[in-house]
Structure formats: C-alpha cells, structure tokens
Amino acid sequence: MTHDPVRLYRTVRLIRRFEERAIELVRAGEIVGGIHPYLGQEGIAAGVCAALRDDDLVTGTHRGHGHVLAKGADPARMLAELCGRVTGLNRGRGGSMHAADFGVGVLGANAIVGAAGAILTGAVWARRRRGDDIVGATFFGDGAVNEGMLLEAFNLAALWRVPVLFVCENNGYATTMPVAGAVAGTIGGRAAAFGMPATVVDGQDPEEVRDATAAAVTRMRAGGGPELVEAHTYRFDAHHTFEHVVRLDYRPPAEVARGRARDPVAIQGARLPRSVRDAVDAEVEATLAAAVEYALASPAPDPAGALEHLYASGLTARTGGG
Amino acid sequence: MPRLSYRRALTRALADEMTRDESVFLLGEDIRVAAANVTSGLLKRFGPERVVDTPLSEQAFTSFATGAALAGLRPVIEFQIPSLLFLVFEQIVNHAHKFPLMTGGQCAVPVTYLVPGSGSRTGWAGQHSDHPYSLFAHVGVTTVVPATPADAYGLLVSAIRCDDPVVVFAPAGAMDLRADVADPAPVPLGRGVVRRAGTDVTVVAVGHLVHDALAVAGDLAGQVSVEVFDPRTLYPFDWDGLVESVSRTGRLVVVDDSNRSCGIAGEIIATVVERVRLLAPPRRVTRPDGAVLPFAPALDRAVQPGRDQLTAAIQLTVKDG
Ligand SMILES: Cc1ncc(C[n+]2csc(CCOP(=O)(O)OP(=O)(O)O)c2C)c(N)n1
Ligand SMILES: [Mg+2]
Numbered sequence: 193m194t195h196d197p198v199r200l201y202r203t204v205r206l207i208r209r210f211e212e213r214a215i216e217l218v219r220a221g222e223i224v225g226g227i228h229p230y231l232g233q234e235g236i237a238a239g240v241c242a243a244l245r246d247d248d249l250v251t252g253t254h255r256g257h258g259h260v261l262a263k264g265a266d267p268a269r270m271l272a273e274l275c276g277r278v279t280g281l282n283r284g285r286g287g288s289m290h291a292a293d294f295g296v297g298v299l300g301a302n303a304i305v306g307a308a309g310a311i312l313t314g315a316v317w318a319r320r321r322r323g324d325d326i327v328g329a330t331f332f333g334d335g336a337v338n339e340g341m342l343l344e345a346f347n348l349a350a351l352w353r354v355p356v357l358f359v360c361e362n363n364g365y366a367t368t369m370p371v372a373g374a375v376a377g378t379i380g381g382r383a384a385a386f387g388m389p390a391t392v393v394d395g396q397d398p399e400e401v402r403d404a405t406a407a408a409v410t411r412m413r414a415g416g417g418p419e420l421v422e423a424h425t426y427r428f429d430a431h432h433t434f435e436h437v438v439r440l441d442y443r444p445p446a447e448v449a450r451g452r453a454r455d456p457v458a459i460q461g462a463r464l465p466r467s468v469r470d471a472v473d474a475e476v477e478a479t480l481a482a483a484v485e486y487a488l489a490s491p492a493p494d495p496a497g498a499l500e501h502l503y504a505s506g507l508t509a510r511t512g513g514g
Numbered sequence: 515m516p517r518l519s520y521r522r523a524l525t526r527a528l529a530d531e532m533t534r535d536e537s538v539f540l541l542g543e544d545i546r547v548a549a550a551n552v553t554s555g556l557l558k559r560f561g562p563e564r565v566v567d568t569p570l571s572e573q574a575f576t577s578f579a580t581g582a583a584l585a586g587l588r589p590v591i592e593f594q595i596p597s598l599l600f601l602v603f604e605q606i607v608n609h610a611h612k613f614p615l616m617t618g619g620q621c622a623v624p625v626t627y628l629v630p631g632s633g634s635r636t637g638w639a640g641q642h643s644d645h646p647y648s649l650f651a652h653v654g655v656t657t658v659v660p661a662t663p664a665d666a667y668g669l670l671v672s673a674i675r676c677d678d679p680v681v682v683f684a685p686a687g688a689m690d691l692r693a694d695v696a697d698p699a700p701v702p703l704g705r706g707v708v709r710r711a712g713t714d715v716t717v718v719a720v721g722h723l724v725h726d727a728l729a730v731a732g733d734l735a736g737q738v739s740v741e742v743f744d745p746r747t748l749y750p751f752d753w754d755g756l757v758e759s760v761s762r763t764g765r766l767v768v769v770d771d772s773n774r775s776c777g778i779a780g781e782i783i784a785t786v787v788e789r790v791r792l793l794a795p796p797r798r799v800t801r802p803d804g805a806v807l808p809f810a811p812a813l814d815r816a817v818q819p820g821r822d823q824l825t826a827a828i829q830l831t832v833k834d835g
Binding site: 223225226273276277282284285289303306336366373374375438440441442492493497499502503510511512 | 543544546547549551567568569570571572573574597601635636637638639640641642774775799800801802803804805806808809810811812813815816817819823826827
C-alpha cells in the first residue's frame, strides 16, 4: 500500500504513454492483431494496485495492459510481448490479450469476458488455505456483469468468504452496447444479492480508487469476505484499434468530449508541483523509449518451437504435417 | 457479372431469408452497428425487433434462441469469435440438439449459429483462433464450412431453412474473397463438389483450405493430376460423392484446420478406407494435436496446415503407389 501521490502519478502516466506508444506500433505493423487501449481508464488499475501488496494476485481483461503494468510488470518485456518477441512476458506466445506475469502476481489478462473472476477466486482460496494472508483483485468490464460465470464466481467467493475484490470498470459500453441497453437492475445490486458489500467510486480519480480499495483490502485481509468496487470511467479511444480503420457510430461526439475532459492523468498530475510532474514525465519517456528499443531489437520466436509450453507434463504433441 | 464478396454473400443471405420468412430474426453482440460487418444495413431494413443486440450473456441467449425456435421462430445467432462456441457448447449440444429426440418428436429447433471469421485471424492468439467444426460434426449437429462466396450465400440460406440446428463456420481465411456470382442460389446441405478434376489423387480440403488446395494443384499440374473435393457440409458428409472421386483416383490426402486427434480428417480417411481399396496409404495435413495458436505471427502460421505440407503429402502419396 502506498500513499505516495508521485508514485500514483507515475503509474497512470506510464500506462498512458505505454498505450500511446503501443498504438504507434500497431500503426507501424509491429504489433499484429491490434490492441484494446486502456486510455482513460488508467486511474483504476493504478489506484487498485497501489493498495495491493506485491504478493497479492490480480487478473486482467482483454483491455489489460494497465493491470499488468500497474501490478509491476516490466514495461519493456510487456511491449516485447505485444510485438511477439521471445523476450516478452509470455515469450511471444500470448500477446496483448494474454499478457501474464506470475512473478508479480498477474495470473493473466483474459480474452473471454467474465471468465477470470472464478479463476482468481480459486487461486486466492488455495493460497489462503496454505496460510498466506494474500487477497486478490479481479478486473472486468460492465459487459461482464451479464455473464453467468462471473455471477457464479460472486456466489462462490461470498459463500466461501474468499477475499477477492471484484473491480468493475464501468466505462459505459461493452463494445457498442450501452450499459442501459444491457444491464437490468444495477451492478452493485448484483453484489448485494450475494451479500457482498459494494462501493461506487470515481474511476477517474486514482486516489479515490486507491482509498476505496485500501479500505476493502484492510477488511478482507482481516478475514472479511469478497467485496465489489464499481469504478465509473470512460474509454477515451476505440474499443479496439480496428476502430481506427472502421468507424463504428455509437458514441455521440459530445459525450466523448465530456468523457475525455475528466482525465485521470491530469487529475493526479494536478496534485503535484510542476517540477515533480515534469521529472516523472521525463523518466517515463526514457523508460518507454528504452522499452520500444528493447522490444524491436528482440528476436521473434523460432517457428520450430511453435508448440513449446503446450504441455507442462512434458508431453509432446504430434505435429499436423503430412 | 456482379462481383460478390464472401462477407456480402452472408449479408445477402440473411436479408433474403428475412424478407422471405417473417419468422427469421437475428441475435448477437454489436450486430446493430454491424461490428463484424456482416449484418450491415439490416437494422435499417428490418428494425430492432428482428435485429436484436444482446448483452454479453452467450449461454443465456443461445438457449433463448432454442426457446424462440420451440415457439415457432427461426433465430440466427452471430457469434463474434469462434471460441464462444466452447462457452455455448452445452446449450447447443445438450439442449438444442437433443430436444427433438428427447421429446419424442414433439418439436424442432431450427436455429442457425453463424461464426464469421472462424479459425486464425493472425494476432488474436490462443482464445480467439479456434476452428472447432469437428466437435460439432462429432456430436452430430449439422455443420457447414463454405469456401466460396456462392456457397456462403447458398449454404447459409439452406441452414436457415433447415429444421435442425446448423452451425455455419465462415473461415477468416475466406471472408475477404470475391467472386463473380450471377444469381446466388440455395446450396443443398450434405452435398460436396469437385472443385478441380484430376486423376492421380483426391485432395479433400475444408473451408478456406480449398483455395490452398487449388493453388497447390495448379503448381503440381504436369507432375501430378490433383482432384480437389470440397465437402462444404461436414455433417452430414457427402460420402457417396467422395467415394466416387477416390474410386477414380485411388489416392487420398485430406487438409483440415482441426486439431489432429479426432479431427474431421481422421473420419474422412476412416470412412474412405472402409469403402475403397486405395493404391497408397492416405495422408492428412492438420493442426497439431492439442493445438493452441501462439500469438507471434510466425508461430501462428507454423501451427496451421500450409501449402508446403500439403504439397509434400501429395508427392509422398503419389510416390507410395
Ligand atoms: C464471453 C465473450 N463474449 C464476447 C467477447 C467479445 N468481446 C470482447 S471485449 C467485448 C466487450 C466487453 O465489454 P466490457 O466488459 O464492458 O469491457 P470493455 O471492453 O468496455 O473494457 C466483447 C463483446 C469475448 N471476448 N468474450
Ligand atoms: Mg465496458
């Protein structure tokens, strides 16, 4: 847990600039398949992870770069992963939607909406049973609250009092579907149905997110059950970078302008003296310049090893050739 | 002759069937804005009652479609990614597929499950690159994998008209194809087609791989005379059509974007050797066993069946006898 406003600023700024550099690399063809940019939502990953310990566990989403970086993964290896290089966090096997770094407690981004909550619940339950006083935080979008598997995870976690913070990043849309068109009742009401406390926070304010998380984590670490935080936020950019090529018409321009006006990087930055902010910005630029260089200089994996890591048991698969 | 793209062939099939039959309606994620660029223009033409955007609740809306079918409608569900079929396998196999028999013939479940962009989309990695058509053939759900724009139109139309559930895989590798199609027409389910006539070996190719097989056949012309057979429907399979072809050529190679174990290529080879005495052992080119598509593009490609492997398989089969 850190109360350090400078560190919090550094994290949101790092995620912001990481995403902007990654979008450049998508445009340059260095990142194949595109990304789901986390732009605008940085305050949530940064605020939540600032209230966690290094050994606490998290799972991310398809829009997952922020979660992985905020939990402490090396930006250079993260970027190398997005570029499909052997030096990447997943040795080039996972890419944007599967980036994982078990070393810093990231059990993976996940590309199936709503699927990760149950995985994290099981992992935290197992670690607690072993006597570790860890907690977990699982991120998901407003779209995921309509997936049965996530609601089933709410039930298991609440029933077995597993200290998992369910963090809903409510950015108002699941791809093009607005929350009002998809969610009956409320998101907090879903938590209430399972006897879970729910808090609504301003996801654009990293300190508010951090403080709400810290309070929940304190209760959970002391033996409390799971909780839900619903963070209101706005996605500044496309659902996925394919939208840079194919425009989909679903967010009114005035709404986008309003959403973008509440910028978590600016909000946290305004809490620091200008000189401190400038120094952090320069440090982040240097980190990312080195990360881009590292990623692009790293070798691509050898196709002969395409099936490496398929089986942990050492089983080797038959190939598909003639 | 008008050029028809594979994608627009799907759009046109949906529009034509919705026009012809009031009971046809669409369900799916982001289909009103046509994020997958398949349902384009349909909201405007048919309205929100027949082009229904759903919450992210695949398991519920798949069985919701089963219910709507039991009540007389003909739902078509668009799935954004092929791996979602794993999520709704229960709903399709354990309910939609089983209801007619379990109820002693009291009902039909005419639902179409459309997967635009199945298989690898390069760079979408492990959870977005599957091609699970063999699973549906295994459980006996009608399964089609159109290779061309004309078949995309014709098989989707027939799927919608079919009284049983049908899964339509539109491979990512075929979605951007265009062809001259004068008058798109229904294509019967369960009927294969010889795409190129030949005398030395029959190559069975599934979906987008039909085009790889045709390219390889062209490259080998003069050395080996390759017949290319496109089954189009994997279940029920056109066994008579294939047996007719292999009886003439005496040799069989299958190229299939499934995992090797229990993939449709294995079933094709088994059924042919039950019925035809071959001149050489048959071969198959597939994904590896247990394939998970790795992210890095070169690895993704290495795991998919390719033209070089197919060429080698054909040459070995011809050399063997
Ligand atoms: C189970 C499942 N359904 C559909 C998709 C396709 N998909 C990917 S992201 C997304 C929207 C998710 O919305 P939300 O949960 O609100 O997260 P956001 O993208 O807004 O961050 C969809 C429909 C998927 N990956 N998994
Ligand atoms: Mg959302």
